[in-house]
Amino acid sequence: MQTEIQPRPAAPREETIYEHLCARGVSRREFLSFCAWMGACIGLEQSGVAQMVQALETRRRIPVVWLHFQECTCCSESFLRSSHPIVADILLDKISLDYTETLLAASGHQAEQCLRDTITKYRGEYLLCIEGSVPLAEDGVYCCIGGRTAKQIVEEVAADAKAIIAWGNCACSGCVQAAKPNPTVATPIHRVLGGKPIVNVQGCPPIAEVMAGVLVHLLTFDRIPQLDAHGRPKAFYSRRVHDTCYRRPNYDAGLFVESFDDENARKGYCLYKVGCRGPSTYNSCGTIRWNGGVSFPIQSGHPCIGCSEANFWDNGPFYQRLPNFPGFGIESTADRLGVAAVGAAAAGAAAHAVLTNIRKRAEIGEQPGENAERAEAKAGQP
Amino acid sequence: MYASHDYQRVYVWQQPVRWFHWINALCITVLGVTGYLIAHPPALLSGAEASAGYWFGTVRFAHFLAGYVFVANFLFRIYWAFAGNKYANWRNFLPLTRAQFRQVWDVLRVDILQLSNQPVPALGHNAVAYFTYAGTGLLTLFQIGSGFALYAPMSEAWLPQLFVWVTPLFGSEQNLRLFHYAVMWAFAVFTVIHVYLVVYHDYVEGHGVLSSIIGGWKFMEKRHAQADPATGISGFRGRAAPAPAPGAKTPATPAR
Numbered sequence: 001m002q003t004e005i006q007p008r009p010a011a012p013r014e015e016t017i018y019e020h021l022c023a024r025g026v027s028r029r030e031f032l033s034f035c036a037w038m039g040a041c042i043g044l045e046q047s048g049v050a051q052m053v054q055a056l057e058t059r060r061r062i063p064v065v066w067l068h069f070q071e072c073t074c075c076s077e078s079f080l081r082s083s084h085p086i087v088a089d090i091l092l093d094k095i096s097l098d099y100t101e102t103l104l105a106a107s108g109h110q111a112e113q114c115l116r117d118t119i120t121k122y123r124g125e126y127l128l129c130i131e132g133s134v135p136l137a138e139d140g141v142y143c144c145i146g147g148r149t150a151k152q153i154v155e156e157v158a159a160d161a162k163a164i165i166a167w168g169n170c171a172c173s174g175c176v177q178a179a180k181p182n183p184t185v186a187t188p189i190h191r192v193l194g195g196k197p198i199v200n201v202q203g204c205p206p207i208a209e210v211m212a213g214v215l216v217h218l219l220t221f222d223r224i225p226q227l228d229a230h231g232r233p234k235a236f237y238s239r240r241v242h243d244t245c246y247r248r249p250n251y252d253a254g255l256f257v258e259s260f261d262d263e264n265a266r267k268g269y270c271l272y273k274v275g276c277r278g279p280s281t282y283n284s285c286g287t288i289r290w291n292g293g294v295s296f297p298i299q300s301g302h303p304c305i306g307c308s309e310a311n312f313w314d315n316g317p318f319y320q321r322l323p324n325f326p327g328f329g330i331e332s333t334a335d336r337l338g339v340a341a342v343g344a345a346a347a348g349a350a351a352h353a354v355l356t357n358i359r360k361r362a363e364i365g366e367q368p369g370e371n372a373e374r375a376e377a378k379a380g381q382p
Numbered sequence: 383m384y385a386s387h388d389y390q391r392v393y394v395w396q397q398p399v400r401w402f403h404w405i406n407a408l409c410i411t412v413l414g415v416t417g418y419l420i421a422h423p424p425a426l427l428s429g430a431e432a433s434a435g436y437w438f439g440t441v442r443f444a445h446f447l448a449g450y451v452f453v454a455n456f457l458f459r460i461y462w463a464f465a466g467n468k469y470a471n472w473r474n475f476l477p478l479t480r481a482q483f484r485q486v487w488d489v490l491r492v493d494i495l496q497l498s499n500q501p502v503p504a505l506g507h508n509a510v511a512y513f514t515y516a517g518t519g520l521l522t523l524f525q526i527g528s529g530f531a532l533y534a535p536m537s538e539a540w541l542p543q544l545f546v547w548v549t550p551l552f553g554s555e556q557n558l559r560l561f562h563y564a565v566m567w568a569f570a571v572f573t574v575i576h577v578y579l580v581v582y583h584d585y586v587e588g589h590g591v592l593s594s595i596i597g598g599w600k601f602m603e604k605r606h607a608q609a610d611p612a613t614g615i616s617g618f619r620g621r622a623a624p625a626p627a628p629g630a631k632t633p634a635t636p637a638r
Binding site for chain 1: 433496555556566
C-alpha cells in the first residue's frame with residue numbers, strides 16, 4: 001500500500017490526470033477549485049491541497065477493476081450523480097475503468113477477457129473496487145459471473161490488487177441480503193478476503209463526495225486513508241450524524257416529534273422518538289449532505305435509518321427508538337418484557353408475603369423481640 | 383421458640399459497606415430514572431425556541447455523572463472485599479465450599495418453600511444473597527462496560543475509551559443500547575425482590591436486617607452467634623453447626 005506507483009515500463013507514455021482534464025476542456029481555475037473543494041471534503045490542510053494538485057498533475061491514471069456481486073448498483077448511481085462534474089469524470093475518465101459489468105461495452109467472453117487482461121497486465125497496480133456481498137451458501141451458486149462464483153472471482157482479482165475498496169453496505173456488511181435469516185449467506189468482502197486491508201466506504205449508498213474523496217485520497221497520497229475500527233475512512237465516518245445534525249438543539253432541549261403528522265414535525269423538532277438512528281450512525285450526511293449539499297434524510301423530515309452501520313436492517317423497526325428484543329417474538333420490546341418481569345416479581349413478593357403470614361404465623365407472633373414479656377413468661381414455664 | 387434476652391449484638395456492616403450500599407442505591411435510582419427518560423423522553427409541547435431549553439441535555443448529564451460515581455463506588459467495594467471484615471470478604475461471593483450450596487438449599491427450603499419455621503442463621507448475608515450480589519455485580523460490570531462504550535464516541539476521556547471494544551461484540555451501537563437498557567429492567571426486578579426480602583427477613587426473624595444497613599449492627603441468638611455459623615469466611619456451617627460448648631466465650635465484635 002505504501003509503494004509509489006511506478007510508471008509502467010513497457011507501455012507508451014500515458015497522459016497524466018491533469019493533462020487528460022485539460023484535453024477535455026477543464027480550465028486551470030476549475031481544476032484548482034476542484035482540488036480545494038475535494039481537499040476540504042477529505043479534511044486536508046492547505047499544504048495537502050498543493051500535494052493533491054501536484055499528484056493529479058503528475059500521476060498517470062490508475063487502472064480500476066470494479067466488480068459487482070449481490071447489490072443494486074445504487075453505489076454506482078450515487079457516484080454518477082455527484083454534483084461536481086469532475087467527480088463523475090474521475091470514475092469515467094480519470095481512473096481508467098478497465099472492467100465493470102454495468103458500464104462495459106464488451107460482453108460475454110470479451111468482457112471476461114478484459115478482466116483477465118487487466119489483472120495480468122497491471123499486476124499489483126490496479127485498484128479493486130467491489131460493490132455487493134459474496135454469497136457463500138451452496139458453494140456460492142447464488143452469484144455467478146461467466147460460470148465462476150463471486151468468491152472465486154474476488155479471490156483471484158484481489159490477489160494482485162494494489163488496494164481494495166468495498167463500496168456501500170453490501171460490500172462492507174452485507175446489507176439487506178445479509179439480514180436475518182440471510183438465506184444465501186451473503187458475506188461482506190472483509191470476511192471473504194481475510195488479512196487484506198480494505199477501505200469500507202459505508203452507506204446505502206455512500207455519499208458521492210465521500211466516494212470521490214476516498215478515490216482522490218488514494219490518487220494523491222498513494223496509500224489508503226486512516227480507517228476506524230470498522231475499516232471506514234475516518235475523514236468521513238468519525239462523527240455521528242447526530243453530532244452534525246442541524247436539529248440537535250431540539251434534542252438537547254427535549255423537543256421531539258411524536259408522530260409524523262403532528263405539530264412538532266411541522267416545527268422541525270428532533271426525530272429521536274420516531275426512530276432516528278443518528279445517535280448511533282457514523283456518516284457525513286449532516287455536513288456534506290446529498291445531491292450537492294441540497295438536503296439529507298433528516299432535513300426532509302425522515303429519521304436516519306443508520307444505513308452506514310452494520311446490520312441496520314436487523315436493528316429495526318426503523319420507526320422505533322429501540323429495537324425489538326430478540327428471542328421473544330417480533331412484538332416484544334424491552335419495555336414489555338421489563339414491565340412483565342417487574343410485575344411478576346411484585347406479584348411473587350405479594351403472594352410470598354401472604355404465604356409467610358399463614359405458614360410462619362407462630363414464629364412471627366412469638367418472636368421474643370416482638371413480645372418479650374409474653375415470651376419470657378412462656379420461657380419461664382416448666 | 384426462644385427464650386428472650388439471649389440476643390447478641392454483632393457489628394456486621396462496617397461503615398464503608400453502608401456508604402457503598404446507599405451510594406449504590408442512589409446511583410442505581412438516578413441511572414434508572416434518567417436512563418428510562420433517555421429511552422422514553424416525555425412529550426413536551428413548548429412554544430419556546432430550542433435554544434431556550436436544555437432539559438434533555440441535563441438528564442443525560444445526570445446519567446453520565448451518576449455513571450462515573452457508580453464506577454468509582456463499585457471499584458471501592460471491590461477494594462473493600464479484600465480490606466473489609468469477613469462479612470464483606472470476596473470469598474463469600476464465590477461458590478467455594480459445599481457448605482455454601484447446603485445453605486442455598488436451606489434458604490430455599492425455609493424462606494421460599496416455607497417448609498420450616500427455623501430461620502437459617504446468617505450474620506452477614508445468607509449464601510443465596512451473596513450469590514445474588516455476585517450476579518448484580520456482573521450486571522454492574524456489564525452496565526459499566528456497555529455504558530462507557532456507548533459514551534465513548536462523545537468523549538475523549540480515557541475511561542470511556544477503555545471500553546470501545548465492547549460495541550463490536552454486539553454488532554452495533556443500536557444493539558448494545560438495547561441490552562444496556564434491558565439490564566436496567568433487570569435492576570428494577572432486583573430492587574423489587576431485594577426490598578421485599580429485606581422486609582420479610584426483618585419481619586419474620588427479628589435479626590434487625592433492615593436497620594443493619596444504617597447502623598451496621600445485627601442481632602443474633604447467642605447460640606448461633608457464639609457458634610459463629612453465620613456467614614463470613616469461617617462460616618457456612620449453617621444449621622449443622624455443632625452446639626456451642628457451655629459458657630463459650632463470645633467472639634469479640636470489632637470496634638466501631
